[in-house]
Amino acid sequence: MKTLKIVSRKSPLARIQAQLVAKEIRNQFPNINLEHIYKSTLGDADLTTPLNKMPDVGVFTNDIRNDLLNGEADIAVHSWKDLPVDLEKGTKISATIDRADTRDMIFIKEESLGKQKLSILSSSPRREKNLSLFLPLALPFKSNISFKDVRGNIHTRLKKLIEGDDDGLVVAKAAIERLIELNDDEFFDDKKELLKIIENLKWMVLPISQNPCAAGQGALAIESREGDSEVDKILKSINNLSIFDEVEKERNLLKSFGGGCHQKIGVTYETIDSSYLLTIKGETEDGEEISKRELQKDHEDYFKYIDEENYFPLTKDEQKFFDRHPIENSIDSLKQLKNVGIYISRSNAINDSDLIDKSNSIWTSGIETWKSMAKKGYWVNGTSDSLGEDNSLAEDPFRKLNWLKVTHEDNQDDPKKSVATYKLEPLKINQRIKDCDYFYWMSASSFKLALQVFPEIKNKKHACGLGNTHKIIKKEVPDVMTFLSYESWKESIKAHIRPNKHNG
Numbered sequence: 033m034k035t036l037k038i039v040s041r042k043s044p045l046a047r048i049q050a051q052l053v054a055k056e057i058r059n060q061f062p063n064i065n066l067e068h069i070y071k072s073t074l075g076d077a078d079l080t081t082p083l084n085k086m087p088d089v090g091v092f093t094n095d096i097r098n099d100l101l102n103g104e105a106d107i108a109v110h111s112w113k114d115l116p117v118d119l120e121k122g123t124k125i126s127a128t129i130d131r132a133d134t135r136d137m138i139f140i141k142e143e144s145l146g147k148q149k150l151s152i153l154s155s156s157p158r159r160e161k162n163l164s165l166f167l168p169l170a171l172p173f174k175s176n177i178s179f180k181d182v183r184g185n186i187h188t189r190l191k192k193l194i195e196g197d198d199d200g201l202v203v204a205k206a207a208i209e210r211l212i213e214l215n216d217d218e219f220f221d222d223k224k225e226l227l228k229i230i231e232n233l234k235w236m237v238l239p240i241s242q243n244p245c246a247a248g249q250g251a252l253a254i255e256s257r258e259g260d261s262e263v264d265k266i267l268k269s270i271n272n273l274s275i276f277d278e279v280e281k282e283r284n285l286l287k288s289f290g291g292g293c294h295q296k297i298g299v300t301y302e303t304i305d306s307s308y309l310l311t312i313k314g315e316t317e318d319g320e321e322i323s324k325r326e327l328q329k330d331h332e333d334y335f336k337y338i339d340e341e342n343y344f345p346l347t348k349d350e351q352k353f354f355d356r357h358p359i360e361n362s363i364d365s366l367k368q369l370k371n372v373g374i375y376i377s378r379s380n381a382i383n384d385s386d387l388i389d390k391s392n393s394i395w396t397s398g399i400e401t402w403k404s405m406a407k408k409g410y411w412v413n414g415t416s417d418s419l420g421e422d423n424s425l426a427e428d429p430f431r432k433l434n435w436l437k438v439t440h441e442d443n444q445d446d447p448k449k450s451v452a453t454y455k456l457e458p459l460k461i462n463q464r465i466k467d468c469d470y471f472y473w474m475s476a477s478s479f480k481l482a483l484q485v486f487p488e489i490k491n492k493k494h495a496c497g498l499g500n501t502h503k504i505i506k507k508e509v510p511d512v513m514t515f516l517s518y519e520s521w522k523e524s525i526k527a528h529i530r531p532n533k534h535n536g
Contacts, residue, residue: 035065036266039096039105042070043185044222048210049252050109051218056129056270064266069105071095093255097123100257107263108255112248112279113204115255117287125253126264127271128279132206132250134300136243137429138163139190139233144199145411150175152200153182153193158246159202161296161314166242172406186211187222190229205237206250208429230430237414237427241325241399244298244311247282251275274303281308289316297322304423304498305514327516334493334513335470335528343470343525348518353478354456356380359441362453363387366438369451373435375426379404381438381453393433395426397499418517420499440477461485469493472521476504483508495521 036057040050047070054066072095093114099105100123112128119125136159144150152167154160160179167177180198182189186207193201211219211226254270256263282299289297297314307329312322345351366387374388377397385408388394394410396402398418405412416424426435434449441452458481465471466486473479473496483490495513496502505512515521 035067036107036263037067037069037105038107038109039069039071039099040109041096042072044219045186045207045211046070046109046111048214048216048219049111051214051216052210053107053109053129053252053254053270057266060269061266069099071099097255100255106256106260107267110253110255112251112253113246115248115253117247117283122258123255124258126256127254127267128251128276129254129270129272131252131272131275131278132209134245134250134302135205135240136202136238136245137205137208138167138200138202138236138238139193139230140200140235141193142232142234145234146173147199148175150177150200151198152177152179152202153189153198154179154202155182156202156246157294157296158298158314159243162243162298163202163238166238169403170236170242170406170412172409172411187225187229190226193233194229202238204245204249205429212429227430234411235413235429236411237429239399239402239415239417240300240302240311241417242313244300244313245282247286247299248279251279253279278303285312289322302419304419309419309516325516326520327514329514334495335524338470338525338529340529341464342468343472343522344465344468345472345518348474350462351474351478353459353461353481355459356440356454357457358383358454359452362451365451366453369436371431371433373426373428373433375421375435375437376401376405377437377439381440382408382410385409393426393428393431395435397421416499418497418499420497420502422500422503423498442477465489470495470525472496472515472518473501473505474518476501479505479508 038050038054040046047068050068054068057064057066093110093116096108096110100108115125138152140150152163164177164179168175182192182201184192186203189201189203192198212223214223254267256267278301281301285299286295286297289295295314295317297312297316300311302309304327307327309327310324312324314322316322363384366382367389370389370391373393373395375395375397376382379401382388382405388410390411393413394405396405396412396415398415402412402415413428414426416426437450438453439450441455443450443452456477461482465482466488468489470493471489473494479496479501490508493513494505494509495515496505497517498514502512502514515524
């Protein structure tokens, strides 16, 4: 092939995405000649009609697809979420490359903080449905949330936020990342402009558990003509099969609900510790509420011979092994921290408001800790979503920060630098524990104390959540199982309890 012609939309983000695909091709075929074609689509030309009022999601892709069919281009690069769930004959999605972050971000004006009514710009019924439930609990002030349609590329939408009367904007995090991460002279001005726009905006990375993504969000679809064996060979060499499979699962699942981008449903598959984590949330066209989050992992060998009280804890309160006492000088230590990242694993690690300077970024271990911190008046930037720090890293997309973990004074298991705000005082453990065979641990400290008092439980069946607790327990119990939460573990336990023989 003398020249491989790549067509895409002409927005800065679309051009960057086409360049990312070109880079992958050049890595495999250093001598190949590539030519880029950039063009507008119907969706780019009509910036007034809301997306959910347009007849088809293909408004961003059909014009580009036609260039493939008539031979003016050899491959097309799309944001996969822009493609119709069902493609017409004549072309196919042949490949994808590494996927960017699947989550959404929200930007809110500084001057809008504390307002009783917030107007959020969004072009997605899915975002509106799910964020109308989450944002009132995630913001550090009470506010009624309303949504307003917005159109245009990322720069255009951010300018509409800055120059207009609205308070916030929701966008795909992948779009922001790609615009600010690529160090290329061609896109220097676009990157500089974006960073200038957002420097006075507050931001949050929105968790998948509360706001799963549009099918294929963050992934690039590389489209080609059917029957073009030469192009097929090139694209096969760059195809990321695991990402391709992940996106296909999301699209097929969304299709089963009978919709595409007009749906109020988010679907995300994540690969966690060699297992799939599926999250679905939203509302079907028939008004049915959907909320599902499960780790698709085989636990059947774990559950055997479970009696009605053969597991520990029966309730979360039963695993209260410690009293927590604040450390007096920790308040001064926290207040002095500026321009760092602060990771909070437990909401009671910080009991007061105004202890953390606003120059810092705050990340929590899970949603409940986020909500608790918001109630105390803190702006939370994001969460590990109960997946553990290794699976969902704390980050600030716009600054390189040193991260500190707020924890107890005896925590020597975490490599992250820490600031201790409380100390643990052991309590008496319920003797029932020694007669149980199944255990779920909510913290490594609880596991260590129980093992110290009742060493005979070591060879029983143990489980915990994902993250640092799992890493620590695994050193003592190599076959410790992982669940998303205590609630999901208990649900599985109850499903496997055998009938009480005394009750027939």
